[in-house]
Amino acid sequence: MSSAQQLLLTAIRCDIDNLTHLAITADIVGDISHFIHMLQRERGASTIYLASQGQRFNTRRNTYRQHSQQAETLMRQRLEALSQEARPQAAARLLRRIAAVWYALDELGSLRHAIDTFAISPDAATQAFNQLTSGLLAIVFEAADTSIDPDITRTLVAIFHLMQGKELAGQERACGAFGFTHGHFDNAHRDLLNQLVRDQQRCFDTFVEFATPEGQQVWQKELSPRTLSGIAHLRDIACQRTSTTSPTVEEIPDTLSETWYELTTLRIDSMKRVEEALISQLSLVCHRKITQAKDTLADAKAQPCQTPTAPCEQLLALNDTQPLGELTVNALTSPLGRSLIELTQAQAGRLQGLSDELENTRKALRERKLIERAKGLIMAHQEMSEEEAYRFLRKTSMDQSKSMAAMAQTILDLSTMLKRKEEKRSH
Known part of the structure; x- marks a missing residue:
């Protein structure tokens, strides 16, 4: 062998x-x-x-x-x-x-x-x-x-x-x-x-x-x-x-x-x-x-040593087995690759953390605006107080396994759709 x-x-x-x-x-x-x-x-x-x-x-x-x-x-x-x-x-x-x-x-x-x-x-x-x-x-x-x-x-x-x-x-x-x-x-x-x-x-x-x-x-x-x-x-x-x-x-x-x-x-x-x-x-x-790997091992043991049928066949086959681009990706995701780029990742992680924090703040503001708009619709159409509208929105989002922001967006979309239908009927 x-x-x-x-x-x-x-x-x-x-x-x-x-x-x-x-x-x-x-x-x-x-x-x-x-x-x-x-x-x-x-x-x-x-x-x-x-x-x-x-x-x-x-x-x-x-x-x-x-x-x-x-x-x-x-x-x-x-x-x-x-x-x-x-x-x-x-x-x-x-x-x-x-x-x-x-x-x-x-x-x-x-x-x-x-x-x-x-x-x-x-x-x-x-x-x-x-x-x-x-x-x-x-x-x-x-x-x-x-x-x-x-x-x-x-x-x-x-x-x-x-x-x-x-x-x-x-x-x-x-x-x-x-x-x-x-x-x-x-x-x-x-x-x-x-x-x-x-x-x-x-x-x-x-x-x-x-x-x-x-x-x-x-x-x-x-x-x-x-x-x-x-x-x-x-x-x-x-x-x-x-x-x-x-x-x-x-x-x-x-x-x-x-x-x-x-x-x-x-x-x-x-x-x-x-x-x-x-x-x-x-x-x-x-x-x-595990079974697949054991079958692969048994097949590898059973195969006799094969001599290349053409000059440099095995050398040329290396690129067919794993192209350079794929090899680079695998190197970056390997334990060794992760060790080599650890310092770079740490610096990038700090910068990304600041970016994520900013984006999370923006997202929270967007979601708060959605919730406030939806709450206003509920108060107007259901004759509820602000607190009652908030509880209603929260309960509805839990019942439907949605976040409050997602539920608020659904309510706003539905309201827009109903307004369009009313406008069409009035014309």
């Missing part, structure tokens, strides 16, 4: 090793997804337990804690396998993320004891759970960032943003549970609730952008309009302000906490099913590519 053939076989074996590691990473992402889901349940139940001074959700919290501990055990076993590899395939950054989370996991027992003894406030307990979940999501982010296969990378990016959006939905559940259990929302929790809703939408928009058509279909199938409508209604109640035409904040019944918890849990469980479908797809893609 020639040196060239040996190098080719070695390259294929490296591809198989990398793909095998990605398959293991997919399994780790699945375990992290399951553990986060259990933590989210425990966090929500713990919030209600603390806010009610132990009067509610004690049994449910204990059950969820047991589920979290079981999921943690399975996840730790999977992560330990990486540390036991003789020559780890995982990138150093990924291993450092896992090590940091490992230390945080050791503090879970202290957090649970503080909740048992009411030695921590509901907000502080929620924040502690949030920090741990953020660390777990960072592992998924590093897995996506270090993947070298474009198909697998896109799927990992979609999964990461779905998990991030789902985590924000879990934080919203905990925030809402706190307010509804108390029977009112102060300004801080009201603002937090609104911020979490906006941040979720950005995550889900990115998820849809990167998800496969199959993943997008699962997403649309799992979303329940009835559940979303119920949550939107409770969001409106949570964000209402004291006025002469609406109930005072003290009149919000605390029994709504369980209704809120059940509805948001239904929504989060739907997201979990989408997560599971995507992770299953990711695993299938990894194993299919």
Whole structure:
């Protein structure tokens, strides 16, 4: 066997090793997804337990804690396998993320004891759970960032943003549970609730952008309009302000906490099913590519050494195999290429950051103008106050899974179209 053939076989074996590691990473992402889901349940139940001074959700919290501990055990076993590899395939950054989370996991027992003894406030307990979940999501982010296969990378990016959006939905559940259990929302929790809703939408928009058509279909199938409508209604109640035409904040019944918890849990469980479908797809893609690479290796071993039939045939074939333009692109996207242009990218990144900040400001101003114009139309045609028009626009955008700016543009476009029809009729 020639040196060239040996190098080719070695390259294929490296591809198989990398793909095998990605398959293991997919399994780790699945375990992290399951553990986060259990933590989210425990966090929500713990919030209600603390806010009610132990009067509610004690049994449910204990059950969820047991589920979290079981999921943690399975996840730790999977992560330990990486540390036991003789020559780890995982990138150093990924291993450092896992090590940091490992230390945080050791503090879970202290957090649970503080909740048992009411030695921590509901907000502080929620924040502690949030920090741990953020660390777990960072592992998924590093897995996506270090993947070298474009198909697998896109799927990992979609999964990461779905998990991030789902985590924000879990934080919203905990925030809402706190307010509804108390029977009112102060300004801080009201603002937090609104911020979490906006941040979720950005995550889900990115998820849809990167998800496969199959993943997008699962997403649309799992979303329940009835559940979303119920949550939107409770969001409106949570964000209402004291006025002469609406109930005072003290009149919000605390029994709504369980209704809120059940509805948001239904929504989060739907997201979990989408997560599971995507992770299953990711695993299938990894194993299919491993099989293809093994078949390529078997074919390469079976082929005898071939002598070129014409002078310089192999030399001339180099350009056919990979044109210079494509070679340049691949060089720029390779790990070595990225290292060589790192300083240039850092400078360009700073300049781009300033440009992005300016563009974001302009975009925010444009969106604010759209919303103000749409709000004016709603006030004129529906005889609503400014606050009522704003709530109506916000609820409609949530019901239709649109941003408020996009919903405002739709209303303005519809108004223009109706005016044109009226003008035609009058002529």
